Amino acid sequence: IHPARIEETVEKATREVEQKIKADGERAVNNAVTMLTLMGVLFMILGLIFLKPLALLFGATENILPYAMEYGRVIVIGLPFFIVSVGLNSILRADGSPQVSMTSMLAGAVFNVIFDPVLIYVAHWGVTGAAIATSIGYVIPTIVGTICFFSSIASRCCTSSAPVGT
DSSP, rough: OOHHHHHHHHHHHHHHHHHHHHHHHHHHHHHHHHHHHHHHHHHHHHHHHHHHHHHHHHTTTTHHHHHHHHHHHHHTTHHHHHHHHHHHHHHHHHTTTTHHHHHHHHHHHHHHHHHHHHHHIIOOOHHHHHHHHHHHHHHHHHHHHHHHHHHHHHHHHOOSSOOTTT
């Protein structure tokens, strides 16, 4: 057996294993995002159905209950984005992109901090404005994570040499 033939065979086997690992990784990421989305929608539906009993369970009084319902309704609607963003950020970190994960979470938090007072006091939306700013703060990391894994710019977004979702 010629050494060049052995090397060629090993390289071919290595490429096949790498392709299988990449395909398995892509499938795992897609399954995870699908499950995160479904669980987020399920929790949103359950949260909307049981919002009042939950608010009372957590100690809302008759005076606070209207505000808790107003805030909770918007927050629960944003719950799918929160759940997906947490999952995507975990995947980003595991893929070797902790900077992207941190930046996306930081962007959402900064948006929330800046737009809370804007929507509460400038737009006069009160508790609803605070909830909207918080929910949009969940959307930002979800968008960043989605772009990183499921678009043509993933190789420029993620720091690892082979992003899982591309």
